[in-house]
Amino acid sequence: MTHPVEAIGLTFKIPLPDGRSLPRLAFCYAIAAASPALIDAGVAGAWKRIRRATVTEGRFDRLVLTHAHPDHIGAAQTVVRQTGAQVCAHADAIGWIEDTQAQKRARPVPGFDALVEGPVAVDVPLADGDVIDLGGATLRVLATPGHAEGHIALHCPEAEALFSGDAIPEPRAMPIYTDLAATLRSLRALRAVGGVRTLYSSWEPPIAGGEAIAARFDAAVEWLEFIHAAVRRAASKAGASDGMALTQATMGELGLPPFAANPLTAATVRAHVPYLDRAAIAVEDIG
Ligand SMILES: [Zn+2]
Incomplete structure (x- = not known):
């Protein structure tokens, strides 16, 4: 039941x-x-x-x-x-x-x-x-x-x-x-x-x-890969040393509005920084 x-x-x-x-x-x-x-x-x-x-x-x-x-x-x-x-x-x-x-x-x-x-x-x-x-x-x-x-x-x-x-x-x-x-x-x-x-x-x-559930998981992983690519592009332009500048550049790359660059998303962007040298973020690679 x-x-x-x-x-x-x-x-x-x-x-x-x-x-x-x-x-x-x-x-x-x-x-x-x-x-x-x-x-x-x-x-x-x-x-x-x-x-x-x-x-x-x-x-x-x-x-x-x-x-x-x-x-x-x-x-x-x-x-x-x-x-x-x-x-x-x-x-x-x-x-x-x-x-x-x-x-x-x-x-x-x-x-x-x-x-x-x-x-x-x-x-x-x-x-x-x-x-x-x-x-x-x-x-x-x-x-x-x-x-x-x-x-x-x-x-x-x-x-x-x-x-x-x-x-x-x-x-x-x-x-x-x-x-x-x-x-x-x-x-x-x-x-x-x-x-x-x-x-x-x-x-x-x-x-x-x-x-539908499998598609939702696929979409989540694709979104993470898209974000990772955006952080890498942003870092190549803005550098990775200024966290808020990198976050603003990343949100721009993602097509999100300026208010999306805030302390919460700065933490998200920071989570990608250790992997900037990697194009792929499959869990087998970084998990
Ligand atoms: Zn929550």
């Missing part, structure tokens, strides 16, 4: 330095089971929408966080207060979940305090291979760093579902990862998971069917 999964799409805005704001969309997921679970908690205020999840009638025994970024932990405080859910996250993500101001200092996402209600305590530290038993359904933890330290994906075999968080880069969107080799290794690990009928990413609506 297929267990019901409800995709909860949450829209929000990230303020830009020039006074405009960037509309964003993030999905979190409700999983119906004897012990229902919520995967990720959206941004501050998202509980108003999450509580209307019909498959669990707003009841959650567990909140499983794929990673510590603001659009995944934003409403965690209210979720925990309203449901009493146990918070589960990878051990390497706990620092930024339990100390959100430390996260803000290290990774100053614009409008951080408007996106995140505050810290929550992690009750269950997770590691690769752990299995969370929801009663009639299970979630197997896949450590998938690269986009963020302590990032996890979750495989639910009973629902033939893979919840990939932010691990699969979205073509033509602002690229955000801090470790290129880890990003490629994580993509390979996710692709190797068998029996997946539906891919539930945080960045886009669910993708159904083996062919």
Whole structure:
């Protein structure tokens, strides 16, 4: 039997330095089971929408966080207060979940305090291979760093579902990862998971069917290769010593708007610098 999964799409805005704001969309997921679970908690205020999840009638025994970024932990405080859910996250993500101001200092996402209600305590530290038993359904933890330290994906075999968080880069969107080799290794690990009928990413609506899912993985790897070529072209023009100049040149090469050059994408570009002498970035070469 297929267990019901409800995709909860949450829209929000990230303020830009020039006074405009960037509309964003993030999905979190409700999983119906004897012990229902919520995967990720959206941004501050998202509980108003999450509580209307019909498959669990707003009841959650567990909140499983794929990673510590603001659009995944934003409403965690209210979720925990309203449901009493146990918070589960990878051990390497706990620092930024339990100390959100430390996260803000290290990774100053614009409008951080408007996106995140505050810290929550992690009750269950997770590691690769752990299995969370929801009663009639299970979630197997896949450590998938690269986009963020302590990032996890979750495989639910009973629902033939893979919840990939932010691990699969979205073509033509602002690229955000801090470790290129880890990003490629994580993509390979996710692709190797068998029996997946539906891919539930945080960045886009669910993708159904083996062919569509395989095409999505192909597109992600092609996008990473395209970014790598763009960083190499940018470095040949702007040099690699000034990180922000290299980031601005790279975003130009990618055809992204000027505001795409920011501290988050500077970290992405920096992740390519160790491999500038390589034309290819297949995981066999750099993983
Ligand atoms: Zn993220």
